[in-house]
Amino acid sequence: xxxxxxxxxxxxxxxxxxxxxxxxxxxxxxxxxxxxxxxxxxxxxxxxxxxxxxxxxxxxxxxxxxxxxxxxxxxxxxxxxxxxxxxxxxxxxxxxxxxxxxxxxxxxxxxxxxxxxxxxxxxxxxxxxxxxxxxxxxxxxxxxxxxxxxxxxxxxxxxxxxxxxxxxxxxxxxxxxxxxxxxxxxxxxxxxxxxxxxxxxxxxxxxxxxxxxxxxxxxxxxxxxxxxxxxxxxxxxxxxxxxxxxxxxxxxxxxxxxxxxxxxxxxx
Amino acid sequence: xxxxxxxxxxxxxxxxxxxxxxxxxxxxxxxxxxxxxxxxxxxxxxxxxxxxxxxxxxxxxxxxxxxxxxxxxxxxxxxxxxxxxxxxxxxxxxxxxxxxxxxxxxxxxxxxxxxxxxxxxxxxxxxxxxxxxxxxxxxxxxxxxxxxxxxxxxxxxxxxxxxxxxxxxxxxxxxxxxxxxxxxxxxxxxxxxxxxxxxxxxxxxxxxxxxxxxxxxxxxxxxxxxxxxxxxxxxxxxxxxxxxxxxxxxxxxxxxxxxxx
Numbered sequence: 001x002x003x004x005x006x007x008x009x010x011x012x013x014x015x016x017x018x019x020x021x022x023x024x025x026x027x028x029x030x031x032x033x034x035x036x037x038x039x040x041x042x043x044x045x046x047x048x049x050x051x052x053x054x055x056x057x058x059x060x061x062x063x064x065x066x067x068x069x070x071x072x073x074x075x076x077x078x079x080x081x082x083x084x085x086x087x088x089x090x091x092x093x094x095x096x097x098x099x100x101x102x103x104x105x106x107x108x109x110x111x112x113x114x115x116x117x118x119x120x121x122x123x124x125x126x127x128x129x130x131x132x133x134x135x136x137x138x139x140x141x142x143x144x145x146x147x148x149x150x151x152x153x154x155x156x157x158x159x160x161x162x163x164x165x166x167x168x169x170x171x172x173x174x175x176x177x178x179x180x181x182x183x184x185x186x187x188x189x190x191x192x193x194x195x196x197x198x199x200x201x202x203x204x205x206x207x208x209x210x211x212x213x214x215x216x217x218x219x220x221x222x223x224x225x226x227x228x229x230x231x232x233x234x235x236x237x238x239x240x241x242x243x244x245x246x247x248x249x250x251x252x253x254x255x256x257x258x259x260x261x262x263x264x265x266x267x268x
Numbered sequence: 269x270x271x272x273x274x275x276x277x278x279x280x281x282x283x284x285x286x287x288x289x290x291x292x293x294x295x296x297x298x299x300x301x302x303x304x305x306x307x308x309x310x311x312x313x314x315x316x317x318x319x320x321x322x323x324x325x326x327x328x329x330x331x332x333x334x335x336x337x338x339x340x341x342x343x344x345x346x347x348x349x350x351x352x353x354x355x356x357x358x359x360x361x362x363x364x365x366x367x368x369x370x371x372x373x374x375x376x377x378x379x380x381x382x383x384x385x386x387x388x389x390x391x392x393x394x395x396x397x398x399x400x401x402x403x404x405x406x407x408x409x410x411x412x413x414x415x416x417x418x419x420x421x422x423x424x425x426x427x428x429x430x431x432x433x434x435x436x437x438x439x440x441x442x443x444x445x446x447x448x449x450x451x452x453x454x455x456x457x458x459x460x461x462x463x464x465x466x467x468x469x470x471x472x473x474x475x476x477x478x479x480x481x482x483x484x485x486x487x488x489x490x491x492x493x494x495x496x497x498x499x500x501x502x503x504x505x506x507x508x509x510x511x512x513x514x515x516x517x518x519x520x521x522x523x524x525x526x527x528x529x
Contacts, residue, residue: 088425091522102429
C-alpha cells in the first residue's frame with residue numbers, strides 16, 4: 001500500500017501563539033519499500049508520522065492510503081501500526097497480554113489470541129518471557145515486545161518513530177538487524193523516523209531528509225544498497241558516499257535548528 | 269551464606285534504641301518514685317496489658333473498633349472510587365464535583381461531629397459516617413487524579429492498536445489509575461482509624477471500642493490502661509498499614525509503591 005502525503009501542514013497552538021510544525025509536505029511512500037524520515041530534532045517528523053498513523057489531524061492537506069491498481073484511496077489509521085520511541089507498553093500487562101492487545105480489542109477469544117501471541121513472541125526471541133511484566137525486562141527485550149505487539153496485527157504498513165533511540169549502542173545494532181530480517185521476510189511498507197544518518201541509510205530504500213522547523217521535504221535520497229542488508233555494508237565506499245551526501249544536507253538543517261533553539265533560550 | 273555484620277547491626281539498631289528507651293524509662297520512674305497515675309513504668313503497663321488481653325477487654329473493644337473502621341472505610345472506598353471514576357470520564361461531573369470538593373475538603377471533618385450527633389445520635393451510624401466522610405475525600409481526589417494523569421502515549425498506542433473509546437477507558441485508563449487509587453485508599457485508611465477512635469472518645473458508647481476504653485480509663489486515672497490501649501492501637505495501626513501495603517503490591521506489582529521509596 002502506498003502512503004500518499006499530499007500537501008500536509010500542521011500548526012500547533014492557537015492564533016495568538018502558533019508554531020508551524022509541518023509546511024506543505026508532499027511525498028509518496030511506495031508499497032513494500034522501506035523509507036527513512038531523517039531530520040533534526042524539532043523538525044516535526046514525529047508529528048508527520050502520527051498524522052500518517054491517523055492519530056493527529058493535519059491542519060491542511062491530507063494523507064491517503066492508496067492500494068496500487070485500486071481506485072478509491074483509504075483513510076489513514078486502519079492499515080498501519082506504530083512502534084513508539086518510548087514503546088508505550090502497558091506496564092500492568094505481562095508480555096503475552098501486551099502482544100495480544102490488538103487482537104483482544106478485535107474481540108478474538110483468549111485461547112486463540114494467546115496462541116498467536118506465543119508464536120510472535122517466539123519469533124522475536126522472547127520465548128519463556130510470556131508471563132513477565134515489561135518492567136522486569138531489559139530495554140532491548142521491551143523493544144522486541146513492542147515490535148511483536150505491532151507485527152501481530154499483520155497490517156501492511158509499519159510505522160516506527162525513533163524506536164531504537166533509547167537503546168544502548170550494542171542493543172541498537174542487534175535490533176536493527178532484527179528489523180532488517182523482519183522487513184526482508186514480510187516486506188511491509190515501512191516508514192522509519194530517525195535522526196541517525198547511519199541508521200537511515202542502513203535500513204532504508206530511500207532517505208527523506210527534512211528541513212528544520214517548519215518541517216518540509218528537503219531532498220529524497222535513494223539508497224541503492226543491495227538487500228539483504230547487513231551491518232558490514234557500513235564500511236563500503238557506496239555507504240560512505242551516501243553518508244557524506246546526507247550528512248551535508250542534514251548539517252545545514254541542524255545548524256538552523258540549533259540557531260532556532262538558541263533564539264528561544266535567549267528569548268526567555 | 270555470609271552475612272554482612274554491619275548490615276545486621278543496622279537492622280538491630282532501631283530495636284536496640286527502643287529497648288534502651290524502655291529501660292531508661294523504667295529506671296527513671298523507679299528511681300524518682302513517680303506515681304503511676306502520672307507515668308507508670310513499662311513493666312506495669314505490660315502487666316496491665318496482659319491482664320486486659322486475658323480478661324477479654326482488649327479483644328472485645330478492639331473487635332468493635334476494627335468493625336467500625338472496616339465499615340467506614342468500605343463505604344468511603346466504594347463511593348470515593350465510584351465518584352472519582354465518574355469525574356474522570358465525564359467533564360460535567362468533574363466540573364460539579366470539583367466545586368463541592370474544593371469547598372468541603374479543607375473543612376476539618378472532626379468539626380462535623382456535633383452535627384452528626386444531632387442527626388444520627390451517638391450510636392454506630394454517627395461513628396461510621398464521620399470516618400467514611402473523612403476518608404471519602406482523599407480517595408475521590410486520588411482516583412480522579414490517577415485518571416487525569418494517565419500517560420497520553422498509552423492512550424494513543426491503544427487507539428493505534430484498534431481500541432475504541434470504551435475499550436480505552438476499561439483497558440487502559442482504569443488500570444493505569446490503579447496505583448493512584450491504591451495510594452488514595454492508604455490515605456483513606458489512615459484517617460478512618462483516626463476518626464473512628466476520635467468518635468468513640470466523644471460519643472459515649474454502650475458498645476465500647478478502643479477510643480471509649482482510652483477515655484474511660486483516662487477519666488478514672490487508670491494511666492496503665494491508657495498506655496496499654498495506646499500500645500494496642502499503635503501495633504494494630506501498623507499491622508493494618510502493612511497489610512494494605514502487602515495487598516497493594518499483590519494488586520499492582522508493576523507500580524512503584526510508597527514503602528519502597
